[in-house]
Amino acid sequence: MEWTPEPHELADLELLLSGAFAPLTGFLGHDDLHAVHERGRLADGTPWPAPVTLHLPAEVSPGDEVTLLDPEGLPLATLTVTAREADGLVSGPVKGLGAPEHGPFARLRRTPAQVREELGGRAALAVTMRGPLDDLSEIVATAKDLDALILLLPLAYGEGGPAVVRAALRAKEQLPPGTLVVPVPLAPRAEPELDLELCERVAAAYGAVEHFPGPEPVTIPGPPHRRGLVVFFTGLSGSGKSTIARGLRDELLELGGRTLTYLDGDVVRHLLSKGLTFSKADRDLNIRRIGFVAAEVARHGGLAICAPIAPYAATRAEVRAMVEAVGADFLLVHVATPLEECERRDRKGLYAKARAGLIPEFTGVSDPYEEPDDAELVIDTTHLSIEAAVSQVLGTLRSGGWVR
Ligand SMILES: Nc1ncnc2c1ncn2[C@@H]1O[C@H](COP(=O)(O)OS(=O)(=O)O)[C@@H](OP(=O)(O)O)[C@H]1O
Numbered sequence: 001m002e003w004t005p006e007p008h009e010l011a012d013l014e015l016l017l018s019g020a021f022a023p024l025t026g027f028l029g030h031d032d033l034h035a036v037h038e039r040g041r042l043a044d045g046t047p048w049p050a051p052v053t054l055h056l057p058a059e060v061s062p063g064d065e066v067t068l069l070d071p072e073g074l075p076l077a078t079l080t081v082t083a084r085e086a087d088g089l090v091s092g093p094v095k096g097l098g099a100p101e102h103g104p105f106a107r108l109r110r111t112p113a114q115v116r117e118e119l120g121g122r123a124a125l126a127v128t129m130r131g132p133l134d135d136l137s138e139i140v141a142t143a144k145d146l147d148a149l150i151l152l153l154p155l156a157y158g159e160g161g162p163a164v165v166r167a168a169l170r171a172k173e174q175l176p177p178g179t180l181v182v183p184v185p186l187a188p189r190a191e192p193e194l195d196l197e198l199c200e201r202v203a204a205a206y207g208a209v210e211h212f213p214g215p216e217p218v219t220i221p222g223p224p225h226r227r228g229l230v231v232f233f234t235g236l237s238g239s240g241k242s243t244i245a246r247g248l249r250d251e252l253l254e255l256g257g258r259t260l261t262y263l264d265g266d267v268v269r270h271l272l273s274k275g276l277t278f279s280k281a282d283r284d285l286n287i288r289r290i291g292f293v294a295a296e297v298a299r300h301g302g303l304a305i306c307a308p309i310a311p312y313a314a315t316r317a318e319v320r321a322m323v324e325a326v327g328a329d330f331l332l333v334h335v336a337t338p339l340e341e342c343e344r345r346d347r348k349g350l351y352a353k354a355r356a357g358l359i360p361e362f363t364g365v366s367d368p369y370e371e372p373d374d375a376e377l378v379i380d381t382t383h384l385s386i387e388a389a390v391s392q393v394l395g396t397l398r399s400g401g402w403v404r
Pocket residue numbers: 236237238242265269278282283284286287307308309310311348350359360361362363367
């Protein structure tokens with residue numbers, strides 16, 4: 001079978017394959033994890049500081065071979081399963097199917113063996129970094145004492161990965177000649193001590209005689225009016241989502257100052273989600289697609305407005321997570337106009353058709369709508385003017401600092 005692991009699992013896979021996690025050659029199973037947790041050793045007594053795990057929801061049995069793919073579907077490695085626990089934890093050795101050859105700064109990546117060869121027996125002081133280095137003098141002095149070359153290891157993982165490599169390249173310009181920069185995709189561990197120990201192991205694998213951990217990065221999020229934002233309306237058909245969304249879009253365009261994308265429900269269903277039905281699976285796919293586009297807009301600091309029914313709470317939560325994962329904000333607006341009022345309006349005559357059995361799976365009539373319990377704003381438009389509804393949303397954007 002084939003499987004695309006999570007980003008942190010793929011990062012660990014790359015380190016397993018490159019030898020940066022030596023002596024590990026595969027993902028850890030239950031016994032090793034227990035021993036690592038209790039004693040900082042593998043079950044056979046080899047010192048090892050931190051879990052390196054893979055979860056696979058599908059059923060596999062010992063002896064099975066699983067092809068591990070990158071998110072674009074390229075085969076990266078074969079995992080030979082030795083065990084699978086009830087929670088999906090899968091252990092077993094991995095074998096590479098070719099070096100990953102794309103991605104920012106791919107040309108700088110080298111295996112520990114290649115770096116050790118490059119060092120040619122010279123001592124190295126490894127500096128692991130997740131952010132810019134603030135004090136180079138201490139590094140220079142230590143390297144001098146040790147008569148060592150400096151090996152900068154930017155821990156390039158996730159969204160901020162390229163920025164860390166750029167910081168390392170900038171630092172190199174001010175460090176002695178011969179300083180090496182080698183990006184290492186080491187995902188941070190939750191416990192700082194384990195993270196540090198793992199950095200030391202990786203530094204040693206690259207041939208370092210001494211390890212110097214760089215400062216913890218300080219992330220200062222931009223002010224709200226510069227951050228990406230997704231305003232996501234949800235509610236029954238006819239509740240007023242599109243009307244309020246369009247009103248909000250127009251007000252924001254008049255104000256200026258923010259880049260706007262309005263993902264109109266009809267446009268989405270005619271282009272992005274053309275051909276999808278109103279089954280649960282298709283509605284979920286429709287919402288994920290909207291969420292994906294909105295998150296891309298927000299990733300670049302834009303403001304996306306979406307107004308689908310989005311009847312399922314779990315799918316809305318997925319979109320919130322997608323948006324927050326790119327460092328943007330997510331605002332859920334529940335247009336909570338009750339079914340009776342939506343049906344009374346019946347602008348498009350759809351409720352009448354649904355009641356007559358002409359439209360199956362119609363939200364609120366013959367299909368579920370899961371009321372949000374995590375909405376930032378709830379608007380019942382039954383006795384509210386359109387202007388008042390729009391101004392409630394705008395007021396929330398103003399008070400949160402998203403628009404000025
Ligand atoms: N079975 C069924 N259930 C609900 N709605 C239906 C259905 N069939 C067609 N329509 C029309 O499609 C619009 C909802 O599409 P969405 O993409 O917003 O729905 S979903 O979020 O994927 O559930 C919705 O438009 P709005 O009235 O703008 O909400 C309806 O006009």
